[in-house]
Structures are given as structure tokens and as C-alpha cells.
């Protein structure tokens with residue numbers, strides 16, 4: 001075999017996902033492990049979504065409705081936009097992919113921050129585009145530097161708000177000012193994967209930004225059903241944008257990109273207000289409890305408008321991550337993200353939170369950091 005692999009593909013390092021529980025248990029011969037590494041919903045999936053998927057199962061010999069008619073209608077209604085302004089994806093990851101496929105050719109540019117969600121850069125590498133990476137400033141997007149880097153070749157700017165992994169946000173006024181200065185040929189993508197956990201006062205007025213883009217850059221908002229709705233495994237996300245941008249995304253997507261089960265789950269989960277509210281309360285209370293306990297243990301924690309947060313463990317994050325794995329607790333080391341002393345965890349159930357604290361304490365002692 002003499003494979004001819006393009007240089008841009010050779011240069012890609014695979015995305016490092018949080019370690020799956022099954023893999024950890026296989027490798028370490030453990031059972032009953034917990035995972036607080038991928039910002040998933042600790043309560044499980046929305047029960048209404050589970051019920052809807054069960055009854056949709058008998059229809060899976062057919063292709064799904066490629067327009068996702070009912071879900072698109074429901075989302076349009078929920079967000080006060082037209083159905084033509086909603087594009088569904090196999091996870092919001094796929095919306096990122098559509099944007100890059102639709103707007104970035106080889107040699108063209110995107111701008112994003114570091115650290116931030118890594119998939120923006122990956123899809124651009126696949127296209128042979130150029131990533132301009134701006135370091136966060138005080139853990140927040142550095143909008144001034146981003147503006148300075150915009151060129152004729154810039155196609156997209158990706159901003160996760162809240163930012164993953166820092167959990168920090170930009171204020172609506174910072175956004176409005178920034179968007180008024182971005183030239184018209186650029187599309188700004190605001191990734192709101194964790195918006196559900198953000199305080200209302202910080203939320204940006206998505207709809208006026210999308211619909212009033214005369215003489216201004218295009219804006220796309222991305223959302224996911226993976227976090228607050230508990231549907232990470234079924235893969236469902238969506239983007240909200242003006243119709244001109246949506247048309248481009250439809251051109252590059254497969255006709256049946258969202259499965260029958262995902263469509264059914266999404267529709268039902270949007271109606272599951274009890275589950276949604278319980279998720280927000282569990283996250284808020286769990287975060288307050290964890291942060292208080294961690295502070296008492298002498299670990300600095302960082303504010304976050306999300307279901308996860310950073311912890312300064314005052315030692316080598318990779319070593320503590322490994323020690324925690326051996327105890328069946330999966331967290332994220334932030335070493336590869338440029339924070340060698342920080343770990344990231346998402347809020348778990350009450351029991352998971354307690355187990356995490358006990359394992360962390362033991363691991364810190366084991367590693368000689370406490």
C-alpha cells in the first residue's frame with residue numbers, strides 16, 4: 001500500500017475526547033466508575049425523550065424526514081425565527097463542519113481562540129484552510145486582537161460563549177460592539193453549547209442579531225441538545241442563522257443527517273420542562289457545593305457560567321488525572337490546553353460529587369500535593 005495522504009491531513013492530531021467509562025473499566029479492571037469529564041448531563045437523558053425514542057424505534061427501517069420538519073418548526077417557534085433559519089445537525093459538531101465546508105476553501109482563514117473548543121480548528125485543517133488562533137486574555141476571548149487579525153481571506157470567526165474550558169463569557173454589550181466592527185464578508189459563529197446554564201442577564205439577543213444584518217457581518221448561533229437536555233449520545237444540535245447562510249449549509253449537508261431517533265428525542269426533550277429545570281437546579285446546587293468544599297481543601301476554583309469549571313490543584317494535572325483514573329473517577333487534565341496545574345470537571349449527581357471530592361483528596365495526598 002502506498003497511501004497518498006495530503007499534508008494538511010497528516011498534520012491533524014485526533015481530537016482527545018474524555019475517556020469513556022467502558023474503556024477505563026476494561027483497561028483497569030474496574031466497575032462502578034464515574035465520569036465528570038465531558039460536561040454531560042449527570043441525570044441521564046430526558047425521560048420524555050426516552051419514551052419518544054422507544055416509540056420511534058419501530059420506524060427505523062425508513063429514512064428519517066430529511067427536513068426534520070416538526071423539530072425545525074418547534075425550534076423556530078421556540079426561538080421566534082422562521083423555520084428556514086434553523087439547520088439541524090448530528091450534534092452541533094456537524095453544524096461547525098457545515099459552516100467550514102460551506103464557507104472555507106483551501107488557503108482561506110478562520111479566527112478562533114485558544115483554549116476553546118478544538119473542533120473548529122480540526123474541520124478547517126481538513127479543508128486545508130488556515131487557523132488563526134488568539135490566546136484568551138484573562139481567560140476570555142480577546143476581541144480586540146481578533147478584530148486586528150481579520151483580513152480579506154477571513155471567512156469565519158468562532159467564539160464559544162461560554163468558553164470551553166474556562167466557563168467565562170462575553171457581555172452582550174461586548175458582543176454588540178464587536179459585531180459592529182466585523183466586516184460584512186465575515187460570518188461570526190457564536191457557539192452557545194452551554195447557554196442553558198448561563199444567567200439570563202448575560203444572554204445575547206440572538207434574534208435581532210440574525211435578522212438585522214444589513215450592512216453588518218452574518219451571525220450564526222449554535223446550540224446543542226447534548227448538555228442540558230441529556231442527549232449527547234443520540235447526537236443532536238442546531239444552528240440559527242439568516243436564510244442566506246442556512247441555504248449554504250443545506251447545500252453541503254447529507255440529506256438524512258439527523259436520525260429518526262434524534263428527531264423524536266429532540267421534539268420530546270423540548271417539552272420536558274421538569275427534566276430541564278431539575279438539570280439546572282442540580283447543576284447550580286452541585287457547583288456551589290463542590291466549589292465550597294474544594295476551597296476548604298485549599299484548591300482554587302474558577303467562576304463559570306456552565307455545568308463545568310476549572311480547579312487549580314497546585315500540582316501536575318496529568319499525575320492527578322492518572323491517580324483519579326485508578327480510583328474509577330474520570331476528569332480532564334488541562335495540561336494539553338496550556339494549564340498544567342488545572343483540571344476541569346463537570347457537576348455530577350450528589351453522590352458523584354462526593355465521590356469525586358474523596359478521590360481528589362486521596363489523589364492529592366498520593367501525588368504529594370496535600
Ligand SMILES: Cc1ncc(COP(=O)(O)O)c(C=O)c1O
Nearest residue numbers: 091092093117164193224226237
Ligand atoms: C463549546 C462546545 N461546542 C460544541 C460542542 C459539541 O456538542 P455536540 O455534542 O452538540 O456536538 C461541545 C461539546 O462538548 C462544546 O463544548
